Amino acid sequence: MLRVMSVIRRCVLGPGRKHSLLTVIFKIALRPEHQRPLLAPQMANRRQPVPQRAQQRVYRQSQIRYAPGAGGESEISCCVKYSVFSFNVIFFLLGFGLLLFGVWAQIEKDTFVNLLSKASKLYLDPTWPLLIVGFLTFTIGFSGCVGSLRENTSFLTFYSTLLGLLLIAEISAGVFAYACRDQLDNYIRNLLNDVVVGYRDDPDLQLLIDSMQETWMCCGINGADDWDRNTYFSIEAREVASPEAGGVPFSCCINSSKLEFKNYFCGHGVRLKPESHMAAHLAAQRVMAHTSPIYTEGCLPKLQLWLNNNMLLVAVSMVIIAIIQVLGICFAQNLKSDILAQRAKWYYTH
Template identity: 45%
Template sequence: MMPGKHFKVQEVSCCIKYFIFGFNIIFWFLGLTFLGIGLWAWSEKGVLSNISSITDLGGFDPVWLFLVVGGVMFILGFAGCIGALRENSFLLKFFSVFLGIIFFLELTAGVLAFVFKDWIKDQLNSFINNNIRAYRDDIDLQNLIDFTQEYWECCGAFGADDWNLNIYFNCTDSNPSREKCGVPFSCCTKDPAEDVINTQCGYDVRSKTDAEQRTFIYIKGCVPQFEKWLQDNLTVVAGIFIGIALLQIFGICLAQNLVSDIEAVRESCLFS
């Protein structure tokens, strides 16, 4: 180096470095949360076998979705954290490339969901009807369908008559159940004055006329109620998805920026 001459040494931006670290800590904890949910559900063997049977996905267990998503988020968060702290360009490139792949898959899934919305609607209908058939087989599935009907203020997939699919609620002459031609209590309209739930409110209700049924139970099915909820909350739902997409793009840009800084520092060290 010639005396009297000074070379400006490139530095890695500390702001970007620690921002990526913080970004990935959140990502890492979210991955741990998903893994925890998946592992907890995996331990509930009876629940899992019933969930697998009603999804109609060839034995695919939905808990695997939690485990895979949680595992991917955990690995990416770990790679981003270590890559930022250790200024490891390989881990940062790994993080940004796979985050880009996930973003592309999400975009593809969104387009396919829009194109095949009728197929998704049919799958939702099938899922609810399978739940109806298995309503008394498992307490967790029973709670799931009760929560759905209470939350959406609905009954059945497309109406109360869908409960004919259940052996305890169907209206056939051979049905000896006291719940014959009825619906679960979660289909009943709520009286604000009642503090205690009347679990027998749905007994014999489907043997009444349509006009009489309206005063006792929800008439609309859960599929159209879900569609209505999506339309009413379209802005919120779209905002959440756009926000997630922007965070992913932001993370990719920051990681690539940090990689550029790291490589520039290495080059400046070589030529200084």
């Protein structure tokens, strides 16, 4: 090999030149790989074996030191941590279920497709409050679960703030309802009037009204004549020969909820005035015998009576809900302070 190099050197550079640049390059190129010099320190570092992930984790953990006198015990209470987690798992699952049910109901009615056309009547759709409550419950439960299980102070702060705002909103709503009860009563009456008018426009609303009338054994808002506001049950619908003219929904019929097979025609024409003498005689006999086929009392007086008779139960329920929210805030803040205290005990040597 040296003889070949000597011949090439003499041929290219001529005799007498022993250490030219071309000679050095040829010598380096013809050396074995393990004897070649490295061109840069970075290449040597790149060829070093990379430590495994487990070794890197052990190395980082070995660099963690506790502050002098702090000890190695955790400041985080497992009781508080898993109490917050288990408490919010229930709300997470409940909110997720309500959210799924509300979305399914909206998809079945194609409300998302016709959202703009039905925007003026969204307040009459009972699934929208279900979606809102489900979303709030899901958000609260999710933030509480993640914040407690992963010991994330940001999620715990968001969880406490959301619970606090919800508690303030509930207290404000209660004070407003008591201070403006007359205006609230008028608003509820107008809302129920709109509900009666839109009875056939929304299947969920129709199911809600029928369930309410069957459960409370009532008919209409203040009475059965309130159904005259509905286009289908109006007395004026006789002009188009509607069989439901002057009638009421089947849920107004007495004992309709106890029948195995519901009679959907039992309320047809029950509010029509008799036109013949025989019909008037039969109607008088039916009134005297107290055999009216429908409920005559309105649902709003029944609701007001129930609230008056169960005011203590409603108040206790509201207080229990408020206490649960306050306990959730306190537990979350306690866990957050424990996490911050634990972090304050650590410092890194590098």
